[in-house]
Amino acid sequence: MEPACAGRRHLLPPILSCTDLPVTRRAIRSASKEREVMSSHDQLPAVLEVADLSVEYRDHSRTVHAVTGLSLAVGRGKTLALIGESGCGKTTAALAILGMLPASATVVSGTVTVTAEARPVNLLGLPARELRMMRWRHIAYVPQGSISALNPIQTVSRHFRQTAQAHNLARRVAEARAYDLLAAVHLDPNRIWTSYPHELSGGQRQRVSIAMAMLLEPAVIVLDEPTTALDVLTQEAVLETLLELQEATGVSYLAITHDLAVASAVADRIVTMYAGRPVEDGAAEQVVAEPLHPYTRALLKSMPSVDSDLAAEAIGGHPPSLAALPAGCSFHPRCAIAQERCREAGHPELIAIRGRQVACPVTVDRIGSAEATA
Ligand SMILES: Nc1ncnc2c1ncn2[C@@H]1O[C@H](COP(=O)(O)OP(=O)(O)OP(=O)(O)O)[C@@H](O)[C@H]1O
Ligand code: NI
Numbered sequence: 490m491e492p493a494c495a496g497r498r499h500l501l502p503p504i505l506s507c508t509d510l511p512v513t514r515r516a517i518r519s520a521s522k523e524r525e526v527m528s529s530h531d532q533l534p535a536v537l538e539v540a541d542l543s544v545e546y547r548d549h550s551r552t553v554h555a556v557t558g559l560s561l562a563v564g565r566g567k568t569l570a571l572i573g574e575s576g577c578g579k580t581t582a583a584l585a586i587l588g589m590l591p592a593s594a595t596v597v598s599g600t601v602t603v604t605a606e607a608r609p610v611n612l613l614g615l616p617a618r619e620l621r622m623m624r625w626r627h628i629a630y631v632p633q634g635s636i637s638a639l640n641p642i643q644t645v646s647r648h649f650r651q652t653a654q655a656h657n658l659a660r661r662v663a664e665a666r667a668y669d670l671l672a673a674v675h676l677d678p679n680r681i682w683t684s685y686p687h688e689l690s691g692g693q694r695q696r697v698s699i700a701m702a703m704l705l706e707p708a709v710i711v712l713d714e715p716t717t718a719l720d721v722l723t724q725e726a727v728l729e730t731l732l733e734l735q736e737a738t739g740v741s742y743l744a745i746t747h748d749l750a751v752a753s754a755v756a757d758r759i760v761t762m763y764a765g766r767p768v769e770d771g772a773a774e775q776v777v778a779e780p781l782h783p784y785t786r787a788l789l790k791s792m793p794s795v796d797s798d799l800a801a802e803a804i805g806g807h808p809p810s811l812a813a814l815p816a817g818c819s820f821h822p823r824c825a826i827a828q829e830r831c832r833e834a835g836h837p838e839l840i841a842i843r844g845r846q847v848a849c850p851v852t853v854d855r856i857g858s859a860e861a862t863a
Pocket of ligand 1: 546553555573574575576577578579580581582591593633747811
């Protein structure tokens with residue numbers, strides 16, 4: 490029998506019971522063999538590379554360590570999902586990458602390298618004007634919440650025209666491209682062109698935001714919670730559209746989500762974030778099939794599953810305040826396998842194991858001793 494997740498309507502199946510989910514992704518994308526070969530070529534530089542990024546919010550009384558030591562690399566034509574619970578620093582990471590942090594935030598360390606047209610550029614070192622030109626043209630953003638992404642008093646056409654003007658894209662060229670893009674995201678351009686955001690459904694607004702992000706043909710798009718406010722069927726349809734666009738254009742995505750099902754439906758790589766830090770980084774199929782970090786495991790167990798008899802298990806406890814992190818591993822107060830050493834000293838570094846990276850020495854030791862006795 491065909492696995493339940495092989496069908497089109499199951500882009501977001503219960504992942505616990507369906508480890509072959511990434512097949513869905515591959516099936517959608519396999520049309521272009523050529524690109525498959527190109528993008529699997531490890532020699533190609535990452536389109537977006539973030540190294541040791543740390544961001545703090547400071548006010549007179551406290552420092553919020555929103556992002557600490559985040560590193561990730563998004564391959565050409567690939568999707569990396571950055572996953573983690575609400576408040577773990579995902580949006581802060583996105584805003585830092587795009588150079589759009591509010592004044593209260595400070596980038597403490599790191600580089601953000603975008604390689605478009607074979608030229609690597611560190612966005613964090615750019616003057617504001619040059620950064621504005623890079624944005625949209627090389628790296629675009631679909632912000633969290635499709636309502637806030639669009640200006641309520643502007644029509645769809647005005648949104649496209651403004652972006653085109655800001656980047657010296659001729660009006661006729663921009664309009665032709667906008668029409669094509671709106672059709673590509675399965676909207677009727679003629680109908681939608683003069684609409685205001687409130688006249689559109691949540692899914693339609695998200696599609697407009699995605700089409701706008703594509704206007705300057707960027708190499709990479711940062712998608713912050715691309716489907717969160719949408720019902721499940723609309724979520725699936727929007728994710729499928731994102732994969733179609735990727736197939737057609739070779740665009741890369743950094744997809745930010747708290748939803749592991751979304752991540753496993755679209756991502757080639759998954760980076761798990763906990764309390765501002767990366768704790769696991771690996772190929773999506775591997776991370777979903779065999780999560781190694783206790784937090785990624787807990788996230789996976791907390792997913793509801795329709796097919797499985799196993800009930801979803803909420804993760805016990807709460808994430809720590811990013812203004813008052815516990816000593817040692819930030820996850821230790823909620824961790825089922827925490828030992829004395831996890832409560833001491835600094836947060837564990839990422840360790841390479843089984844083709845990925847995991848910030849948990851206890852897990853790494855367990856795997857090591859299991860392999861030694863096998
Ligand atoms: N402008 C700000 N000033 C001070 N603290 C902030 C600011 N914006 C966010 N924070 C804090 O930084 C931390 C990370 O927030 P962020 O929005 O990046 O997390 P997130 O993972 O995107 O969460 P969500 O899933 O809710 O969108 C939180 O503790 C939040 O309260
Ligand atoms: Ni967020």
